[in-house]
Amino acid sequence: MGELIEIKREQERVVLVAVEYNENEDSDAYLDELSELAKTAGAETVGRIVQKRETVSSSTYIGKGKVEELKELINETGATGIICDDELTPAQMKNLEEALSTKVMDRTMLILDIFAGHATTAEGKLQVEMAQLKYRSSRLVGMRRSMSRVSYGIGMRGPGEKKLEVDRRLIRDRISRLKEELEGIEKNRGTNRAKRLESGTPVAAIVGYTNAGKSTLVNKLTGSDILAADMLFATLDPTIRLLKFDDGQEVLLADTVGFIRKLPHHLIEAFRSTLEEACYSDFIIHVVDASDPKAFDHMHVTYETLRRIGVKDKPVITVFNKQDLISEKEIIRDFNSDVSVEISAKTGQGFDRLKEELLKLLLEKKVYIEKTIDFSKAGILQQIRKSGTLLEEEYVPEGIRIKAYVDKALFGKIKDSI
Ligand SMILES: Nc1nc2c(ncn2[C@@H]2O[C@H](COP(=O)(O)OP(=O)(O)OP(=O)(O)O)[C@@H](O)[C@H]2O)c(=O)[nH]1
Ligand SMILES: [Mg+2]
Known part of the structure; x- marks a missing residue:
């Protein structure tokens, strides 16, 4: 040797x-x-x-x-x-x-x-x-x-x-x-995305300034192990993880590359297909490092970048992260978002409220139905269990009486048979 x-x-x-x-x-x-x-x-x-x-x-x-x-x-x-x-x-x-x-x-x-x-x-x-x-x-x-x-x-x-x-x-x-x-x-990415859309599982894109704590949040919420590190641009490739709620609701979390001011346009061009994950999401989770003195600027950069890649009119939950590092509270607001939640991805502080708000958004996309389904169409129940939320089912002489939330796609498919 x-x-x-x-x-x-x-x-x-x-x-x-x-x-x-x-x-x-x-x-x-x-x-x-x-x-x-x-x-x-x-x-x-x-x-x-x-x-x-x-x-x-x-x-x-x-x-x-x-x-x-x-x-x-x-x-x-x-x-x-x-x-x-x-x-x-x-x-x-x-x-x-x-x-x-x-x-x-x-x-x-x-x-x-x-x-x-x-x-x-x-x-x-x-x-x-x-x-x-x-x-x-x-x-x-x-x-x-x-x-x-x-x-x-x-x-x-x-x-x-x-x-x-x-x-x-x-x-x-x-x-x-x-x-x-x-x-x-x-092309492959497109096919995968189409499959995901077809499955009906809603997708939330996790976006924000680099080092804000996006990957840490996804890891903590879903118990996974995406690289999270105290360095800029730890995550480059989008990673998708499934988050399951106690009541059976599901949402896919797409962790993405962080943004930064003056992001080179060659990079935006080259990474367009990756960045576009956010365009195909149902809503946005905007993670902000609230302990950073430049947090307000960072939020601005994030919205500006989203605009550049063509993301608009999506519901936004802003997450003010790293609360464990904040001793003196400064009021920070995000006027572009629908809801904001204060959390620490490190300690888990604020997670209950975050999940509550996520669930609310998920259910908003759904249609509430209260119907009695004929026994011969009991297969529909399977579909509802898979991609909706079955709140109640009761066997009555006429069939099965249900109360459920179903997403709009499924509702379109089953509405004529119930
Ligand atoms: N103290 C504290 N540190 C945190 C918190 N959340 C994340 N961090 C730390 O912040 C650093 C960056 O976290 P990441 O999850 O890698 O951030 P990211 O937004 O995914 O960053 P990029 O992928 O580089 O864009 C890591 O050192 C984390 O441990 C938090 O709530 N409190
Ligand atoms: Mg990351």
Whole structure:
């Protein structure tokens, strides 16, 4: 056996760079988030620079003077690169690289890199690679310079630590191959979804800002073990779990990828079929980390993202999570939702009320029937037991007298025979 060769990956040390567009912006909190993203991607933050200006500079993102200041900071801190809080144009990237002689990264590259590291299913990996290649194909000139300088780290990793393609022609070929493969998988997803819809079991999509506690909530409610972790974008692939209530009602909970401000459009495009799970749900459970000072902004980002992927007019239950971390209560409201519930997915606080509200929503979709069914049609009872709620059944001389809730689809099928 040959000797094991340990490949050391030098940790990247980065300076974060942001433009503050208006006075009210809390750029500190935003840079905290960017720093958290950098950490998730394995980089250490060694400095920060913020410039107040109305728009970004089209040539260098920040102004010329600020570029000089940044250059000094890079020297002082021994940074190996910078990360800008917005997606840079190819020109901005190239100009900054030339001016700073360091690796230039942006928020999009960072998020794509994290997604690449967290994708586990075949579909997730293909989607991330697609988004990465599309982002990369327009920036090859700048990135090639960057890559000759450093060949490791953020922006170089594809899904599964695979090295990303750098040749323009090969990228184009690979994109069309990926497209074909994804179309096949999406067809499958469509078929599964159709089956689910046909089964009549209602679906709730769990959405919210990344790290809000979506997966923890689904796990706790259904006793499952989806990866829940204190990192951004722990969940990429939608996972569906069945929640059964004591009275036999059922609902499917679809845990989805978290949202974040400035979610790169290549990612929304690539993940559209995954994100669309929310479009096909019967209602939305919106999870908010109520202990986060930016909770209000996060809620706004979530609704904005839902709008972008075309989710509208669905009932929303907002769940203000992480109550166990809140000592001083600040009133927080969600004007877009129908109901809100305060919970802790960690301790289980508020779960009874949450389940009550879920049941109410489930029953609202149902039709109440009170009928006497002929003995010859007793098979209908089976169907009601399966996808509805049989409240009472009583055998009388004329047949079986029932009181039940059934969903609209089943009601349509049986209404002529009862
Ligand atoms: N204290 C406390 N921590 C919580 C609660 N709910 C979730 N967490 C923690 O918050 C972190 C993120 O939880 P996840 O369930 O992974 O969050 P998520 O919304 O699925 O995140 P992504 O999949 O990354 O978008 C984990 O460390 C959880 O343990 C809660 O009610 N209280
Ligand atoms: Mg999750």
